[in-house]
Amino acid sequence: MSVSERGFRQQVERRPVTRRNFIVWYLGGLLTALVAAVIAPILVYIWPPAGQTKQQVINLTLSTALDEIKEGTAVLFQAPSATGFVMTDGGGDNYPGKIGFKGFLVNYQGTLIMLSATCSHLGCQVNQPSGTPPIFQCPCHGSQFNLNGTVHHGPAVAPLSHYAWKATGPNKIAVIGVSLPGVG
Numbered sequence: 001m002s003v004s005e006r007g008f009r010q011q012v013e014r015r016p017v018t019r020r021n022f023i024v025w026y027l028g029g030l031l032t033a034l035v036a037a038v039i040a041p042i043l044v045y046i047w048p049p050a051g052q053t054k055q056q057v058i059n060l061t062l063s064t065a066l067d068e069i070k071e072g073t074a075v076l077f078q079a080p081s082a083t084g085f086v087m088t089d090g091g092g093d094n095y096p097g098k099i100g101f102k103g104f105l106v107n108y109q110g111t112l113i114m115l116s117a118t119c120s121h122l123g124c125q126v127n128q129p130s131g132t133p134p135i136f137q138c139p140c141h142g143s144q145f146n147l148n149g150t151v152h153h154g155p156a157v158a159p160l161s162h163y164a165w166k167a168t169g170p171n172k173i174a175v176i177g178v179s180l181p182g183v184g
């Protein structure tokens, strides 16, 4: 037997696998698996694998025909399960490319505009506009937005974001969004 083989055998003989070692290794493995199971879905949600963030057209049917949305009013819509809408601009907590899940089609001074319902302060959903003039109110910290999305009252400092869209029928629209498997 060579000197190195003898040394190895001595090491193994000196460090037998005790029940205590086995339990420590077993619990270590269990803990690692648990951490991976919790963290992996979060990482996939934050950084979806390439291909899952590919933009797609999301077709929606609104509760109101486009030409029946009265001036000064807004129609709420939301993304179907496992999809989201892509913001084209934004400030504060919003930014171009951020995903939103609700929006408003607004008749602002006779023109239809589309706004994200995601508050630019910290991301809550603003309520349907109300009052005179109509104002979007955020239930979380009291921010208010004018009907065209500009800030009426803080703490938000940036306007509501927009989505890219087009009309596809009397009460149908197509909005640029993404597929989000496992969300919603």
Ligand code: FES
Pocket (backbone or CB within 6 Å): 119, 120, 121, 122, 123, 124, 138, 139, 140, 141, 142, 143, 155, 156
């Ligand atoms: S999240 Fe809307 S005011 Fe804070």
